[in-house]
Structures are given as structure tokens and as C-alpha cells.
Amino acid sequence: MATGRAEATGNIAGVQVAVLAKAPIPGLAKTRLIPALGAEGAARLQRHLTRQAVRTAQAARLGPVTLWCTPDPRHRFFRALNQTSGIPCLTQCSGDLGERMHMAFRMHCAQGPLLLIGTDCPPLTPAHLRTAAYALRTGPDAVFHPTEDGGYAMVGLRTPQVNLFTGMRWSTDTVMAETRARARDAGLTWCELETLWDLDEPADLSRLSPAQSVALGLAR
Numbered sequence: 001m002a003t004g005r006a007e008a009t010g011n012i013a014g015v016q017v018a019v020l021a022k023a024p025i026p027g028l029a030k031t032r033l034i035p036a037l038g039a040e041g042a043a044r045l046q047r048h049l050t051r052q053a054v055r056t057a058q059a060a061r062l063g064p065v066t067l068w069c070t071p072d073p074r075h076r077f078f079r080a081l082n083q084t085s086g087i088p089c090l091t092q093c094s095g096d097l098g099e100r101m102h103m104a105f106r107m108h109c110a111q112g113p114l115l116l117i118g119t120d121c122p123p124l125t126p127a128h129l130r131t132a133a134y135a136l137r138t139g140p141d142a143v144f145h146p147t148e149d150g151g152y153a154m155v156g157l158r159t160p161q162v163n164l165f166t167g168m169r170w171s172t173d174t175v176m177a178e179t180r181a182r183a184r185d186a187g188l189t190w191c192e193l194e195t196l197w198d199l200d201e202p203a204d205l206s207r208l209s210p211a212q213s214v215a216l217g218l219a220r
Contacts, residue, residue: 011137012062012130012133012134012137013061013062013063014062014063014112014113015062015063015112015113015114015115015133015136015137015156016062016063016064016065016066016108016111016112016113016114016115017057017060017062017063017064017065017066017114017115017116017117017129018065018066018067018068018104018108018114018115018116018117019050019053019054019057019065019066019067019068019117019118019119020068020070020092020100020101020104020116020117020118020119021046021050021053021067021068021069021070021078021118021119022046022070022119023046023069023070023071023075023077023078024043024044024046024047024050024075024077025043025075026039026040026042026043027039027043028043029042029043029045029046030042030043030045030046030049032200032201032202033045033199033200033201033202033205035202036202036205044217045216045217045218046119047077047217048215048216048217049119049120049122049199049216050067050077050081050119051081052119052122052215052216053117053118053119053121053124054067054081054085054087056117056124056125056126056129057117057126057129058085058087059126060126060127060129060130060133061126061130062115062129062130062133063112064088065087066087066088066089066090066104066108067081067082067087067088067089067090068090068091068092068100068104069089069090069091069092070091070092070100072091073089073090073091090107096168096170097165097168097170098164098165098166098167098168098170099165099166101116101155101165102160102162102164102165102166104116105157105159105160105161106160109157109158109159109160112158113133113136113137113156113157113158114156114157115129115132115133115136115143115154115155115156116154116155116156116157117129117153117154118153120153120198120199120200121145121147121153121154121196121197121198121199122199122208122212122216123196123197124145124153124154124196128145128154128193128194128196129154131193132145132154132156132193133156135156135191135193136156136157136158136191139189139191140188140189140190140191141157141158141159141161141183141188141189141190142155142156142157142158142161142164142183142188142189142190142191143155143156143190143191143192143193144156144176144179144190144191144192144193145192145193145194145195145196146176146192146195146196147176147195147196147197147198148195148196148197148198149173149197149198149200150172150173150174150175150176150177151170151171151172151173151175151176151198152175152176152179153196153198161183161186161188163182163185163186164179164182164183164186205218
């Protein structure tokens with residue numbers, strides 16, 4: 001295993017970025033935040049988080065950016081986002097999170113390395129993505145931004161690695177530890193960058209800066 005920081009320089013322009021996103025449907029999106037925000041407020045937050053994730057991916061100025069949508073790209077929010085940002089909207093496959101992630105890698109890695117992110121990590125910046133892209137271009141088979149809750153906010157691969165995703169117990173505090181064990185068993189090398197945090201629980205809302213609260217539509 002390799003750990004540490006890579007300098008975001010070098011040939012990273014071809015590294016693709018995929019964003020996985022749920023449609024901002026009340027009762028479907030950000031359900032753990034409904035006690036704090038209500039179903040409509042949680043859905044509104046999901047819209048802001050998705051826009052921010054797309055802006056972050058595009059501002060990194062790497063390779064092509066795609067948005068993988070669930071239930072499908074026909075939701076009016078996704079159609080509007082496609083029109084305003086130009087980002088292609090694709091349909092997530094059925095199955096658990098691991099199957100949906102693996103499908104994105106299977107499709108994209110034929111064209112080159114891919115960084116895959118969700119929409120739940122406000123601290124993730126374009127600089128984080130550029131550093132991860134450089135690390136992936138210059139060394140390991142995989143790169144991760146772990147999160148404080150035991151998962152990860154970003155995974156990057158040069159080739160699909162089905163063993164990292166099949167049969168995983170997602171949304172638990174053992175995801176990153178299990179991923180490390182699987183990577184080790186598969187003989188992969190990997191790099192872990194800065195540990196970040198996800199916006200999942202009501203207590204996480206207090207961690208947002210005033211600027212982030214405004215950007216995410218939470219300021220009153």
C-alpha cells in the first residue's frame with residue numbers, strides 16, 4: 001500500500017470522472033436527513049449537492065465527466081442539469097451500489113482511468129480530484145479518499161476490479177477496511193489520500209461552513 005499526497009501535475013487530462021447521483025425525489029433522497037430538514041428539504045439539498053459534485057468534477061479539468069442517474073435520467077432535474085452543464089446523463093444499472101459502481105468502471109475504463117464520486121462529500125474539491133488523477137496516472141492500481149465514517153468518498157481505478165465491489169456490506173463502518181483487504185488479496189497497489197467526511201446525518205450539518213451552507217441552500 002502507498003499512502004500520502006501526490007502533486008497534482010503531469011499528464012492527468014485524460015482521467016475521466018463519473019458522478020453517481022440519486023434523483024432529488026422527496027422520500028428517496030438523503031433520507032437520514034429528513035428528521036432535520038423534512039422530505040422536501042432533504043430533496044432540495046440533494047439537488048444542491050448534485051450540482052456541486054458536477055461543478056467540482058468539471059472544475060478539476062480532467063477528462064470527460066459523466067453523471068450516472070437513478071432511477072433514470074428522465075427526471076426533470078437531470079434533464080435540466082444536462083442542458084445547463086452539458087454533462088452526459090447515463091442510467092445506473094439495477095442491483096446494489098457495488099454493481100452500479102462496477103458497471104461505471106467497466107464502461108469507462110476501456111477509454112482510460114476513471115475517478116468515481118458520489119454527491120455526499122461537500123469537502124471534496126477540484127484539487128482533490130487532480131491529486132487523485134495524478135496518483136492514478138503515476139503509480140498504484142487504485143486510489144481512494146477515505147471518509148471518517150469508515151467508507152470512501154472517491155475511488156479511482158485504471159482497470160475494472162470486480163472483487164472490490166461484489167458482495168460488499170455498503171453503508172457500514174467497515175467498507176474501507178474490507179476494501180483494503182480485498183485489494184491486498186487481489187495483489188493490487190493503492191494510494192489513500194486525505195480522509196474526508198460525508199454529509200449523511202443531521203449532526204453533519206453543523207460541520208458546514210457558512211459559505212457551504214449558502215451554496216447548499218441551507219442558509220436562512
